[in-house]
Amino acid sequence: MIVIETINDLSHHIERAKSMGKKVGFVPTMGALHPGHVDLVRQASLQTDLVVVSIFVNPTQFNNPNDLLKYPKTIEADLALIHDLADLVFVPAIDEMYPTMHTKSWDFGPLTSTLEGYYRPGHFNGVCTVVEKLFNAVHPDCAFFGKKDYQQLAVIKALVAHEQLPVQIISCETVREEGGLALSSRNMRLSETQRSEAQHIYRTLSHIAEQIKHESIEAMEAWGRQQFEDQQGWRLEYLTIVDAQTFEPIEKKTPGRAAVALIAVYAGDVRLIDNLEWRW
Numbered sequence: 660m661i662v663i664e665t666i667n668d669l670s671h672h673i674e675r676a677k678s679m680g681k682k683v684g685f686v687p688t689m690g691a692l693h694p695g696h697v698d699l700v701r702q703a704s705l706q707t708d709l710v711v712v713s714i715f716v717n718p719t720q721f722n723n724p725n726d727l728l729k730y731p732k733t734i735e736a737d738l739a740l741i742h743d744l745a746d747l748v749f750v751p752a753i754d755e756m757y758p759t760m761h762t763k764s765w766d767f768g769p770l771t772s773t774l775e776g777y778y779r780p781g782h783f784n785g786v787c788t789v790v791e792k793l794f795n796a797v798h799p800d801c802a803f804f805g806k807k808d809y810q811q812l813a814v815i816k817a818l819v820a821h822e823q824l825p826v827q828i829i830s831c832e833t834v835r836e837e838g839g840l841a842l843s844s845r846n847m848r849l850s851e852t853q854r855s856e857a858q859h860i861y862r863t864l865s866h867i868a869e870q871i872k873h874e875s876i877e878a879m880e881a882w883g884r885q886q887f888e889d890q891q892g893w894r895l896e897y898l899t900i901v902d903a904q905t906f907e908p909i910e911k912k913t914p915g916r917a918a919v920a921l922i923a924v925y926a927g928d929v930r931l932i933d934n935l936e937w938r939w
């Protein structure tokens with residue numbers, strides 16, 4: 660595993676691998692790696708010949724400066740976790756990625772304007788800007804993203820289609836703790852009690868996915884929201900059910916079409932997101 664800090668160095672390694680006919684797999688991360696990330700890197704190592712992981716805490720996607728300050732930085736542990744799976748780890752400094760702090764902006768309708776797009780203004784412009792820069796630096800054949808950030812995944816697919824980027828996006832299942840809590844770098848900021856209470860998120864989503872075929876969407880959304888109303892120390896930001904492709908409200912349960920329930924909820928000052936999809 661080689662750790663690289665500049666785009667120039669990275670290009671040398673990638674060009675050499677490509678000239679030997681190697682397929683390049685890429686896993687972009689912001690570090691604070693956990694087994695969910697390791698799973699993405701493992702998928703990349705199974706499906707491609709040269710695995711590149713980036714570790715870069717992207718300042719432009721944090722709409723809340725406090726969140727950026729508190730973002731965990733665990734580089735030594737991160738490198739140890741992926742040592743046997745990654746070939747190249749790209750760890751650029753901020754000015755390597757941002758000679759100027761300019762971000763582009765994209766409008767993919769409800770994909771970028773609702774939910775995370777609404778509650779975190781500018782977030783997806785920051786994500787798309789850095790992902791496009793990283794794709795331009797790595798030139799991956801495939802890039803691996805987790806379904807845990809479901810809306811991000813949909814936005815990145817839209818970005819790739821819109822900009823005609825020559826990369827295949829591979830969606831990977833969310834990795835969960837035994838009680839169902841989705842693995843996230845933010846979980847390390849939860850207290851023991853919050854961590855155990857957080858299992859409620861997946862229980863609620865699972866119940867919705869089980870019952871939704873017999874109930875109206877509005878009734879299940881209302882039931883889901885109520886689950887967090889009286890929970891002390893918890894504050895629900897959204898819980899909603901939308902079409903999994905368009906993120907538009909569902910007019911009709913069309914057999915075969917995918918839907919998804921998405922949630923964002925605060926445990927104290929830690930913001931957690933999760934989702935669960937199904938087909939009608």
Ligand code: PAF
Nearest residue numbers: 687688689717786789808
């Ligand atoms: O999902 C993440 O960790 C980040 O949003 C990403 C895709 C690495 C861009 O900074």
